[in-house]
Amino acid sequence: MTAAANADLLHLARRPLFSPRAWLALALCTAALALLPALNLAVPPDHPLHVSSYIVALAGKFMCYALAALALDLVWGYAGILSLGHGLFFALGGYAHGMYLMRAIGRDGVYQSDLPDFMVFLNWKEYPWYWAFTEHFGYAMLLVALVPGVLAFVFGYFAFRSRIKGVYFSIITQALTYAAMLLFFRNDTGFGGNNGFTDFKRILGFDVTAPGTRAALYWITLAFLGGSLVVARLVTQSKLGRVLTAVRDAESRLRFLGYEPLGFKLFVWTLSAVMCGIAGALYVPQVGIINPGEMSTENSIEMVIWVATGGRGTLIGPIVGAGVVNGLKTWFTSVAPEFWLYALGLIFVLVTLFLPQGIVGLVRRLAARLQERKGSARIEEQKA
Amino acid sequence: MQLAAHTGRLGRRVMGWVLGLAALAACAGALAQDLDPAALAPLASDETDAKLGAIDRLGRLPDPRAAEVLQALGDGQLLATPDGRILVERADGQTVDPLSGQPVAKPGDADNVMINNRLRRAIGAALATSQLYSKQAGERLAAAQRLQQTSDASRLPLVAEAIRRETDPQVRAALEIAQARLQLAADDPALRRAAAEALGATENPAFRSMLAALVQQNADGGYAEPDEGVRSAAQAALRRIDRHMATVEWAGNVFYGISLGSVLLLAALGLAITFGLMGIINMAHGELLMIGAYATYMVQTLFRQWLPPGWLDWYVVAALPVAFVVTGLVGMALERTVIRWLYGRPLETLLATWGISLMLMQTVRTLFGAQNVEVSNPSWMSGGVTVLGGLVLTYNRIAIIVFALLVVFFVWLLLNHTRLGLFVRAITQNRRMADCVGVPTGRIDMLAFGLGSGIAGLAGVALSQLGNVGPDLGRGYIVDSFMVVVLGGVGQLAGTVIAALGLGGVNKFLEPYAGAVMAKITILILIVLFIQKRPQGLFAPRGRSVE
Numbered sequence: 001m002t003a004a005a006n007a008d009l010l011h012l013a014r015r016p017l018f019s020p021r022a023w024l025a026l027a028l029c030t031a032a033l034a035l036l037p038a039l040n041l042a043v044p045p046d047h048p049l050h051v052s053s054y055i056v057a058l059a060g061k062f063m064c065y066a067l068a069a070l071a072l073d074l075v076w077g078y079a080g081i082l083s084l085g086h087g088l089f090f091a092l093g094g095y096a097h098g099m100y101l102m103r104a105i106g107r108d109g110v111y112q113s114d115l116p117d118f119m120v121f122l123n124w125k126e127y128p129w130y131w132a133f134t135e136h137f138g139y140a141m142l143l144v145a146l147v148p149g150v151l152a153f154v155f156g157y158f159a160f161r162s163r164i165k166g167v168y169f170s171i172i173t174q175a176l177t178y179a180a181m182l183l184f185f186r187n188d189t190g191f192g193g194n195n196g197f198t199d200f201k202r203i204l205g206f207d208v209t210a211p212g213t214r215a216a217l218y219w220i221t222l223a224f225l226g227g228s229l230v231v232a233r234l235v236t237q238s239k240l241g242r243v244l245t246a247v248r249d250a251e252s253r254l255r256f257l258g259y260e261p262l263g264f265k266l267f268v269w270t271l272s273a274v275m276c277g278i279a280g281a282l283y284v285p286q287v288g289i290i291n292p293g294e295m296s297t298e299n300s301i302e303m304v305i306w307v308a309t310g311g312r313g314t315l316i317g318p319i320v321g322a323g324v325v326n327g328l329k330t331w332f333t334s335v336a337p338e339f340w341l342y343a344l345g346l347i348f349v350l351v352t353l354f355l356p357q358g359i360v361g362l363v364r365r366l367a368a369r370l371q372e373r374k375g376s377a378r379i380e381e382q383k384a
Numbered sequence: 385m386q387l388a389a390h391t392g393r394l395g396r397r398v399m400g401w402v403l404g405l406a407a408l409a410a411c412a413g414a415l416a417q418d419l420d421p422a423a424l425a426p427l428a429s430d431e432t433d434a435k436l437g438a439i440d441r442l443g444r445l446p447d448p449r450a451a452e453v454l455q456a457l458g459d460g461q462l463l464a465t466p467d468g469r470i471l472v473e474r475a476d477g478q479t480v481d482p483l484s485g486q487p488v489a490k491p492g493d494a495d496n497v498m499i500n501n502r503l504r505r506a507i508g509a510a511l512a513t514s515q516l517y518s519k520q521a522g523e524r525l526a527a528a529q530r531l532q533q534t535s536d537a538s539r540l541p542l543v544a545e546a547i548r549r550e551t552d553p554q555v556r557a558a559l560e561i562a563q564a565r566l567q568l569a570a571d572d573p574a575l576r577r578a579a580a581e582a583l584g585a586t587e588n589p590a591f592r593s594m595l596a597a598l599v600q601q602n603a604d605g606g607y608a609e610p611d612e613g614v615r616s617a618a619q620a621a622l623r624r625i626d627r628h629m630a631t632v633e634w635a636g637n638v639f640y641g642i643s644l645g646s647v648l649l650l651a652a653l654g655l656a657i658t659f660g661l662m663g664i665i666n667m668a669h670g671e672l673l674m675i676g677a678y679a680t681y682m683v684q685t686l687f688r689q690w691l692p693p694g695w696l697d698w699y700v701v702a703a704l705p706v707a708f709v710v711t712g713l714v715g716m717a718l719e720r721t722v723i724r725w726l727y728g729r730p731l732e733t734l735l736a737t738w739g740i741s742l743m744l745m746q747t748v749r750t751l752f753g754a755q756n757v758e759v760s761n762p763s764w765m766s767g768g769v770t771v772l773g774g775l776v777l778t779y780n781r782i783a784i785i786v787f788a789l790l791v792v793f794f795v796w797l798l799l800n801h802t803r804l805g806l807f808v809r810a811i812t813q814n815r816r817m818a819d820c821v822g823v824p825t826g827r828i829d830m831l832a833f834g835l836g837s838g839i840a841g842l843a844g845v846a847l848s849q850l851g852n853v854g855p856d857l858g859r860g861y862i863v864d865s866f867m868v869v870v871l872g873g874v875g876q877l878a879g880t881v882i883a884a885l886g887l888g889g890v891n892k893f894l895e896p897y898a899g900a901v902m903a904k905i906t907i908l909i910l911i912v913l914f915i916q917k918r919p920q921g922l923f924a925p926r927g928r929s930v931e
Contacts, residue, residue, distance in 0.1 A: 179908040341746035348739020
């Protein structure tokens with residue numbers, strides 16, 4: 001057993017990214033997901049295989065959530081940093097993209113001005129400085145990655161340097177998100193106050209609401225989700241990932257061994273924030289609105305429960321969890337909205353009490369038990 | 385209000401007796417140049433101008449009876465007969481002759497004297513001066529204070545006459561201020577200067593604009609006030625008033641800071657026990673506050689329905705033990721069912737208690753509806769006391785400050801002078817060792833968590849007196865409460881107190897400059913920066929048990 005583990009460690013660098021079986025499963029899932037918009041566009045509505053636009057939009061939204069959950073799992077599942085502020089990074093990415101989308105409206109707004117409607121409404125005469133160049137799509141995309149990234153880097157540097165960890169870090173990220181939400185709710189910050197950005201018309205010249213554009217956005221989201229999963233897997237399978245796991249399990253011991261955790265934590269924290277920002281940027285054109293409500297404390301904690309439900313530290317778990325929890329949410333809010341908070345609350349309690357490894361952990365445990373039973377059955381067979 | 389009307393009526397009656405005695409004792413003409421039929425006669429005429437003249441004359445008569453006539457005229461209680469007699473109809477239905485004060489039979493042909501808005505204004509102005517001669521010091525004071533607001537220089541001789549007659553020092557001071565205000569427009573620079581100085585000495589912001597107008601520079605470089613000496617006196621007076629205003633503002637900030645601090649303290653105190661001492665990240669703490677507030681609402685409803693109305697004023701007092709017990713029980717139930725399985729896993733506790741908070745919120749929403757419920761202040765908590773001439777300290781805020789201090793004392797007593805407190809502290813310091821020497825850790829955990837929750841319930845009672853009571857009440861306090869406990873240092877009661885009061889104070893002092901939202905953001909950022917420097921909070925526990 002120990003010999004095997006040692007060998008495993010020695011061959012760390014040469015371990016495959018995924019097992020062949022996992023590759024196959026991933027490819028099948030991706031293909032199935034990719035097929036959805038095609039079934040919506042190409043199959044006539046009365047055909048049994050037709051997928052409604054509602055389902056496609058929903059799946060696109062869920063994939064954005066899944067990307068955010070994946071980002072959160074990188075820091076929580078592997079480095080043990082529980083962030084209650086990923087809603088902020090998500091929203092910042094969304095706002096950065098939203099700035100471009102607002103400018104792409106042009107003069108088609110209600111007031112037919114060069115400025116977005118909310119600025120006309122608030123008597124702004126020109127764009128504030130931080131809106132500069134946002135009419136260029138490329139620059140806006142740069143902001144999508146840079147704004148959450150830089151904020152996370154600066155905040156993380158100060159927090160990790162003074163060794164704030166555990167719940168303290170969680171509470172501080174929550175306070176940061178809360179402060180940002182208060183700020184964005186104000187009308188004079190130039191982000192549309194509590195209405196946020198909405199009424200988008202076009203993206204890169206394409207109509208945002210057209211089925212074709214929506215399908216393209218969906219596929220792009222899927223590509224980013226798959227790509228991010230591979231990147232996250234690369235990170236966690238590398239030696240760096242091993243150090244991160246050590247940070248999670250015994251940071252003091254790691255320090256005594258001569259590692260400085262600051263850089264490792266900072267890297268994964270910033271990477272996670274950027275991923276989350278991208279998720280937000282993909283989310284905004286598909287949902288058609290971004291407002292400060294995305295930064296509320298509730299949203300960030302809900303992200304955490306997606307990860308916990310799916311299984312932290314498994315990468316695939318958060319994706320599953322985001323889908324399951326949000327699927328339930330959609331179902332409840334349409335069937336019995338008054339029971340949704342009970343259900344969500346129960347998920348929080350039950351998952352933490354009975355499913356510490358989440359759905360993925362449960363599946364693994366069941367599979368292991370099945371194998372064990374198979375093994376013992378074979379032994380008994382041999383005995384007989 | 386009713387009381388004031390009552391005393392007013394009583395005062396008038398007393399005045400009537402005094403008048404009657406005076407009329408009996410004095411011979412005709414003893415009150416020369418006082419009220420006489422000739423002064424009253426024009427009131428009976430139909431000419432508004434004649435009435436105006438009569439009102440003006442009445443206002444200048446240093447005779448308390450003139451005030452009575454004017455008052456009656458203003459109230460529509462003045463009767464006039466076609467032959468020019470004027471009678472006053474008192475509130476008790478009695479008709480009297482204002483000159484003699486004697487009751488007379490109401491003549492059949494007497495009519496109420498009609499007044500219009502122009503007359504009403506004139507009556508108001510005339511009364512203001514006329515009441516300067518009232519027998520009641522309180523009425524004279526009120527009249528003098530009204531007079532401070534006028535800028536009619538023709539009143540000056542009147543005021544001087546009133547000062548000459550005045551014996552009450554307080555009324556005299558008020559009159560002198562009124563005189564100074566009128567003398568600000570006098571021709572003699574020395575008088576103006578003295579007036580400016582007198583106004584400065586009042587430290588009353590109401591005179592600020594008047595003084596500021598004196599030192600205002602016109603477009604052509606000249607001043608509204610030609611005399612250099614008067615200008616410098618006005619400047620000095622302005623500085624004095626400004627200084628006083630700054631003091632009042634500062635005192636107001638201190639008061640509101642302490643008030644906000646005591647609210648934060650109440651909200652955070654329960655958390656200081658559950659999070660600070662026991663290490664449980666209780667995200668449902670805000671909902672426990674909310675349950676306390678709803679318990680108050682329930683008690684109020686019960687009082688309204690079952691008890692005599694006189695008792696309603698004390699429902700808040702009855703709500704305290706109810707809220708404490710209800711939230712305490714909820715807390716203990718939570719501890720036994722969920723939290724006890726999660727000791728040592730703080731992040732999981734955080735998630736589980738968040739889930740509980742969602743369920744509690746939804747339960748309250750189902751039971752009481754999503755709207756805010758109405759919780760009213762008892763009468764002894766409404767109103768306030770005015771200090772420093774302009775700062776209102778409301779009774780409900782004062783009550784909450786006192787209450788917060790009492791609760792802190794209660795918690796301190798419990799933690800430091802009871803067996804339960806001893807056990808709680810023992811478990812905080814070393815759970816396993818405490819267990820070994822026979823501390824029933826499980827039961828103590830439950831009781832301590834119940835205590836923290838119960839204190840949250842007490843805080844909920846206080847919060848219900850300050851703001852809206854709705855299912856979302858707790859959400860607004862959760863971030864703040866954690867900030868207070870983290871800033872104060874975990875496990876430190878004194879730290880929590882100081883952090884709460886400090887945060888409240890800083891917040892209120894920042895608000896005038898930055899606005900409420902920016903002040904809050906600034907504070908959150910300051911806390912994040914502060915924790916960089918002192919990750920363990922203001923009062924860090926020292927020793928090996930820290931890690």
